[in-house]
Amino acid sequence: MPGTLLGSHLLLGQPAMTSPVPAVTSMATSTSLASAAPGSFVQSIDWVAIAPPLIAALAALGVLLADLFLPAERKRALGWLSVGGLALALIALLPLAHGDARSTFCLRNVAGATGNAALSSGACSYVADHFTLAFQLLALGGGLIAALLSVHTVDEEKLPGGEYWFLLLSSATGAALLPASRDLATLIIALEVASLPAFALVGLRRDGRGAEAALKFFLSSVTATAVMLLGVSFVYAATGSLHLSAIADGLAHAPAQLKPLAEAGAALTLVGFAFKVAAVPFHFWLPDTYTGAPIPIAGYLSVVGKAAGLSGLALVTTIAFRPYGHTWGLALAVLAALTMTAGNVAALRQRGGTPHSAVRLLAWSSVGQAGYLLVPLAAAGYSEAAEPIGATVVYALIYGVVNLGAFAVVAAVSRSTGSRLDDYAGLFARRRWTALALAFFLLCLAGLPPGIVGLFGKVVVFRAAVDAGLGWLAVVMAVNVVIALYYYLVWTAKLFAPAEQPVTERRLPAPLAATLGLTAAVAAVLSVAPQLVLQVAGGSLF
Amino acid sequence: MNAVLIALLLLPLLGAVATLAPLGTDPQAADRRALRLGVAVTGAVLLLTVVLAVGFDHGAPSRMQAVTDLRWIPAIGVRFHLGVDGISLPLIVLTALLTFLCAVYSTKRLPDGEGTPSARSFTGLLLLLEVGMLATFAVLDLVLFFVAFEIVLIPMYFLIARWGSGQRVPAANRFILYTLLGSAVMLLGFLLIGAQAGTFDMTELAAAHGSGLSHTTQVIAALAIVAGLAVKAPAWPLHSWLPDAHTSAPTVGSVLLAGVLLKMGTYGLVRILLPIVPDGTATFAPYLGALAAVGIVYGSLACLALARPGAKGDLKRLIAYSSVGHMGFVLLGIASLTPVGVNGALFANIAHGLITGLLFFLVGAVKDRYGTADLDTLAGTTGAALYGRAPRIGALLAFAAVASLGLPGLAGFWGELLAMFGAFDPAAGLSRPAFVTYMVIAGLGTLLTAGYLLLVVKRVCMGDPSAPPAGGPEGAGQPAPVAEIPDIRPYEAVSWSPLAALTLVAGLWPALLLGLSDPAVKHLLGGG
Incomplete structure (x- = not known):
C-alpha cells in the first residue's frame, strides 16, 4: 500500500x-x-x-x-x-x-x-x-x-x-x-x-x-x-x-x-x-x-x-466540482429521490416465503438507505460550505452499526432455520435477546423509538434538506420513511408471532454472539447519548 | 419539583425495562408478577402526578414550573427541557389516571385467546406507552416533542396488532402509517422553524410569538404542523384510521387511544401552533374551523347511521366516530383563536378523555359479557335490556352517554359550550360570518349527537329482559347473546368510578380546570 x-x-x-x-x-x-x-x-x-x-x-x-x-x-x-x-x-x-x-x-x-x-x-x-x-x-x-x-x-x-x-x-x-x-x-x-x-x-x-x-x-x-x-x-x-x-x-x-x-x-x-453507491438506475446488481x-x-x-x-x-x-454546485446538487437530489423510492418500493414487494427474502429485503432497504445518504450531499450543492456533509457522515455511521447488527442476526438465524422472512416467525419465543436485538436494529433503520439513534439520524438528514431549501426532497423522503416503516414493521411483528413449526436451536458461536452484543450495545448507548455521534454533524469536517 | 417530573418519565421507563428481566420460571406466576408490577408503577406515577399537582403554584399557572433545562444534543441544538403549566398539568394527571385504571383493569381482564402474547409483554408495552404520553405533555423542545410523539406508536401498534380482535393487523398498520406520515411532515415544519429561528425551545419560540419568522415560513410551517397534528387529533378528512383502530383495539387500547393519544394532537396545536407561528395559524384557522364543523356533523351522521336498527353497527366503532365529532368541537375552539375558545377546547379535551374512556370501558365490558359489540345482535328485537339484566352497568352507560351528549352539570357541557362561544366571536382578523356558520353547524351537531346517543341508550339499556335472545336469522354466524349476565364486578367498579366521579366534578366545578388553563392560554395567545 x-x-x-x-x-x-x-x-x-x-x-x-x-x-x-x-x-x-x-x-x-x-x-x-x-x-x-x-x-x-x-x-x-x-x-x-x-x-x-x-x-x-x-x-x-x-x-x-x-x-x-x-x-x-x-x-x-x-x-x-x-x-x-x-x-x-x-x-x-x-x-x-x-x-x-x-x-x-x-x-x-x-x-x-x-x-x-x-x-x-x-x-x-x-x-x-x-x-x-x-x-x-x-x-x-x-x-x-x-x-x-x-x-x-x-x-x-x-x-x-x-x-x-x-x-x-x-x-x-x-x-x-x-x-x-x-x-x-x-x-x-x-x-x-x-x-x-x-x-x-x-x-x-x-x-x-x-x-x-x-x-x-x-x-x-x-x-x-x-x-x-x-x-x-x-x-x-x-x-x-x-x-x-x-x-x-x-x-x-x-x-x-x-x-x-x-x-x-x-x-x-x-x-x-x-454505480458504486448503487444509486438508481445503477442498482440492479x-x-x-x-x-x-x-x-x-x-x-x-x-x-x-x-x-x-x-x-x-x-x-x-464538495471539493473538486464545487464550482458546479447547483448542477450536481440538483442531479444528486433527483438521484436521491429515485434511489430511495425505488429501493423502498422494491423492499416492500419482498414476500416472506421466497428463499433468501431476509437478505433481499436488507439489500433493497440498503438501496433505500443510500437514497437518504445522498440527500445531504445534494444539500451540500446548494450551500456555500460543506456543512451538510456532516449529516451524511452521521447517518452513515449510525446506519453502519445497525445494519451490520441486522446482518449479524440474519447470520445467526440462517444457521438454524434459513434466511426467509418466514423463518423469523416466533424468534422471540426461541431466542429472546436475539429477537429483541433485531427488533431494535430494524426500528433504528426505520427511525422510530425506541430506536432513538435512527430517528436522530433521520432528523439530521431532514435538517440538511430543509436548511438547503430542498423542501420537495424532504417531503419525498418523509413519504419514503413511511413506506420503509411498513416493511421493517412487518418483519418486526413477525419476530413476536407464533412460530410456524418447532425449530431446534443451535448454540450461537461466541464471535457471533459478541458481534450481536457489540452492535446492540453501541446502538443502545447512542440512543441514550446521540450527541456522541451527532457531534460529527456539528463540527467542521475538512 | 423538577425531580418529580423527571421521575414521572423515568419510573415507567424503568418499569418497562424491568419486564424484560427474568420474573421467575413459571410463566403464569411471572405474568401475575408483571401485571402487579404494572399496577405498582402506574400507581406510583399517579401518586407523583398528584404530588406535582399539589405542589404546583396555582397562583401562577401561566408560568412554566418544575422546569428542567439541560443540554442533550448540542450538535443540533436539542435541549432536554421539561416543564408543566396550567395547560399540560391536567393532561398529565389525566394520562396517569387513565393508565393506572387500565393497569388495574388488566390485572383481571386481559384479552386472551390463541396467539396472544404474555402479560409481561403487555405490561412492558403499557409502561412504554405511558412514557411517551407523559413525555409529550411535559417536554418543551420541538425535537423532543417529536420524539415523544413517536414513542407511543410502537407500543400502541403492538397493543392493537397482538391483543386486538377482528381485522387487527390491517387496522394497526393503518394507524401507524397514517400517524407516522403525519408526524414526519410535522417534523419538517419543526425543522423549518428551527432553521429560521435558530432554536427548538418552545418557551423561547412562544415568547418570540412569531417574530423572527417570515410570513412565508410561518405559513409553510403551520401547514406542515397542522397536517401532522390533524392526523392525530383526528380532524376530518384525516380521521379514517381511527374507527378501524378503535374497533380492533382491546378495551385498554381503546381507552388510552381515545383518552390520551387523540389529545396529543390537540395539545400540540395549542402548545406549538398558536404561539409559535401565529401568522401561519391565522391563515389556516378558517380552514381548520371548517374541517372541524364538517367533522362534527360527519361524526354524528356516521354514528346515527351505525345506531340505526339493521345497520350492523359495532358499538366501539360508533364511539370512535363520536370521538371524531367531539374532537371537532375541540378543533373549532382552537380555530377561533380566542381565549374563550381555546379554554373550551382544553376543557373539552379533558372531558372527552374522561367520558370516552368510561364509555370504552363500558362497551368493553358489554362486549365481554355478550361476546359481541354488534348493536343489532345485542339489541335483538326489543333491546339489550341492560337496565333489567345488569342495572348498574346500564345506569353507568346511560350516565356516560348523557355526559357525552353534553348535559349541563356534567363534564361534556362546558367545553363544547365554550368552544361554540369562541366561534361566535372569533379573534380579530378572522371572518365572523364564517365562524358563526361553523357555530350553527356545530349546534346542529349537538342535536344529532343527542339523537344517536339516546338511540344507543334505548337499544342497549332498555328492552325486555325476558325476551328471547335474537340469535336467529340475522344473527347467524355470531354468538347468540346470553340471557343472564353478571353485573358490575369489583375491579370494574374500581377502574370506572373515578372516571364517573371526575365527570361529575368537572361538570359541577368547571373553574377547577378553567382556572388553571385560562391564564396559561392568555399567556400563549400573547395577551398576558
Whole structure:
C-alpha cells in the first residue's frame, strides 16, 4: 500500500520535481520520525497519519504469508489475526482524533496553487481530517464487525481461509484509504483496492449463485470504473491537475472552449460513483450480489462498500466540482429521490416465503438507505460550505452499526432455520435477546423509538434538506420513511408471532454472539447519548 | 419539583425495562408478577402526578414550573427541557389516571385467546406507552416533542396488532402509517422553524410569538404542523384510521387511544401552533374551523347511521366516530383563536378523555359479557335490556352517554359550550360570518349527537329482559347473546368510578380546570 501511494504521488509530483524548489513538505505536524533533512529530495511521510490503512494493509500481507506456513488445523488463527489487525488499525485512529488535520504526500507547487499557503495545503494526496477519520472509523469498524461475523462462516462453509482474510483486509484497506485521498488518481486506486477483492469475496462460495453474483458485481463495477476513468481524464485535460482543490480552481477558471469537456468529465465521474453507491438506475446488481455472497460479506458490502463510494462522491463533489454546485446538487437530489423510492418500493414487494427474502429485503432497504445518504450531499450543492456533509457522515455511521447488527442476526438465524422472512416467525419465543436485538436494529433503520439513534439520524438528514431549501426532497423522503416503516414493521411483528413449526436451536458461536452484543450495545448507548455521534454533524469536517 | 417530573418519565421507563428481566420460571406466576408490577408503577406515577399537582403554584399557572433545562444534543441544538403549566398539568394527571385504571383493569381482564402474547409483554408495552404520553405533555423542545410523539406508536401498534380482535393487523398498520406520515411532515415544519429561528425551545419560540419568522415560513410551517397534528387529533378528512383502530383495539387500547393519544394532537396545536407561528395559524384557522364543523356533523351522521336498527353497527366503532365529532368541537375552539375558545377546547379535551374512556370501558365490558359489540345482535328485537339484566352497568352507560351528549352539570357541557362561544366571536382578523356558520353547524351537531346517543341508550339499556335472545336469522354466524349476565364486578367498579366521579366534578366545578388553563392560554395567545 505505501508503495502504491508513493508511486502514484511521485508520478503526479513530476511538475514539482522539475521545479527549482525541492519537493519537501514543510508541514509542522509531521513527526520527528518522518522529518527529512531540508533540501533533500526524499519525501517526508507522516507515518502516524497514514497508520490506519497501513496497518490494515500490513495485516493483509501478514495473513497471506502466515497462510503459507500455518498447518491446516491452525488456520482458524488467521481469522483472529485479521480481527486483531483491524482492531489495531482502529486504535491507530485515536492519536489522530485530537488536534488539527494532518496532511502528507504534499506538493509545494502545483497548477493553480502557486505560492498560496492556503491552497498548497490542499495540494496533498493524503489528508487525515475529521471527514477522513469518520469514514475510516466506519470502514475499519465495519470491517472488524464483518470479520467477527466471518470467523464461524469461514469454518462452517469451508471457505479458503487465507484468501478470504487477505481479501477482506485488502478491501478494508482500500475503503480506509479512500476518504483520505485528495487527488483523483489515489481516489480511483483506493476505490479499486476496495472493490477488486470484494468481487472475489462474493464469489468465494463455490456454488452457482456465488459465481453469478460475483460476475454481475464485477461487470457493473468495472463498467463504472471505466466510465469514471474516462471522466477523470477529461477533467484532467480541462484543468491540468488531479488534485481535488486544484481542480476546483481549474474548473472555475477554465477557458471557454474547455468548458464542455470539463462538464462532460464531471458528469461521467459522477456516473461512475453512482454505480458504486448503487444509486438508481445503477442498482440492479445489488440484490443478486448480496444473496449470492456469504452473509458477512453482504453485510460488509452494504456498509463499507457503500461508505467507500459515498466518501469518494462527497470528496469529488464538495471539493473538486464545487464550482458546479447547483448542477450536481440538483442531479444528486433527483438521484436521491429515485434511489430511495425505488429501493423502498422494491423492499416492500419482498414476500416472506421466497428463499433468501431476509437478505433481499436488507439489500433493497440498503438501496433505500443510500437514497437518504445522498440527500445531504445534494444539500451540500446548494450551500456555500460543506456543512451538510456532516449529516451524511452521521447517518452513515449510525446506519453502519445497525445494519451490520441486522446482518449479524440474519447470520445467526440462517444457521438454524434459513434466511426467509418466514423463518423469523416466533424468534422471540426461541431466542429472546436475539429477537429483541433485531427488533431494535430494524426500528433504528426505520427511525422510530425506541430506536432513538435512527430517528436522530433521520432528523439530521431532514435538517440538511430543509436548511438547503430542498423542501420537495424532504417531503419525498418523509413519504419514503413511511413506506420503509411498513416493511421493517412487518418483519418486526413477525419476530413476536407464533412460530410456524418447532425449530431446534443451535448454540450461537461466541464471535457471533459478541458481534450481536457489540452492535446492540453501541446502538443502545447512542440512543441514550446521540450527541456522541451527532457531534460529527456539528463540527467542521475538512 | 423538577425531580418529580423527571421521575414521572423515568419510573415507567424503568418499569418497562424491568419486564424484560427474568420474573421467575413459571410463566403464569411471572405474568401475575408483571401485571402487579404494572399496577405498582402506574400507581406510583399517579401518586407523583398528584404530588406535582399539589405542589404546583396555582397562583401562577401561566408560568412554566418544575422546569428542567439541560443540554442533550448540542450538535443540533436539542435541549432536554421539561416543564408543566396550567395547560399540560391536567393532561398529565389525566394520562396517569387513565393508565393506572387500565393497569388495574388488566390485572383481571386481559384479552386472551390463541396467539396472544404474555402479560409481561403487555405490561412492558403499557409502561412504554405511558412514557411517551407523559413525555409529550411535559417536554418543551420541538425535537423532543417529536420524539415523544413517536414513542407511543410502537407500543400502541403492538397493543392493537397482538391483543386486538377482528381485522387487527390491517387496522394497526393503518394507524401507524397514517400517524407516522403525519408526524414526519410535522417534523419538517419543526425543522423549518428551527432553521429560521435558530432554536427548538418552545418557551423561547412562544415568547418570540412569531417574530423572527417570515410570513412565508410561518405559513409553510403551520401547514406542515397542522397536517401532522390533524392526523392525530383526528380532524376530518384525516380521521379514517381511527374507527378501524378503535374497533380492533382491546378495551385498554381503546381507552388510552381515545383518552390520551387523540389529545396529543390537540395539545400540540395549542402548545406549538398558536404561539409559535401565529401568522401561519391565522391563515389556516378558517380552514381548520371548517374541517372541524364538517367533522362534527360527519361524526354524528356516521354514528346515527351505525345506531340505526339493521345497520350492523359495532358499538366501539360508533364511539370512535363520536370521538371524531367531539374532537371537532375541540378543533373549532382552537380555530377561533380566542381565549374563550381555546379554554373550551382544553376543557373539552379533558372531558372527552374522561367520558370516552368510561364509555370504552363500558362497551368493553358489554362486549365481554355478550361476546359481541354488534348493536343489532345485542339489541335483538326489543333491546339489550341492560337496565333489567345488569342495572348498574346500564345506569353507568346511560350516565356516560348523557355526559357525552353534553348535559349541563356534567363534564361534556362546558367545553363544547365554550368552544361554540369562541366561534361566535372569533379573534380579530378572522371572518365572523364564517365562524358563526361553523357555530350553527356545530349546534346542529349537538342535536344529532343527542339523537344517536339516546338511540344507543334505548337499544342497549332498555328492552325486555325476558325476551328471547335474537340469535336467529340475522344473527347467524355470531354468538347468540346470553340471557343472564353478571353485573358490575369489583375491579370494574374500581377502574370506572373515578372516571364517573371526575365527570361529575368537572361538570359541577368547571373553574377547577378553567382556572388553571385560562391564564396559561392568555399567556400563549400573547395577551398576558
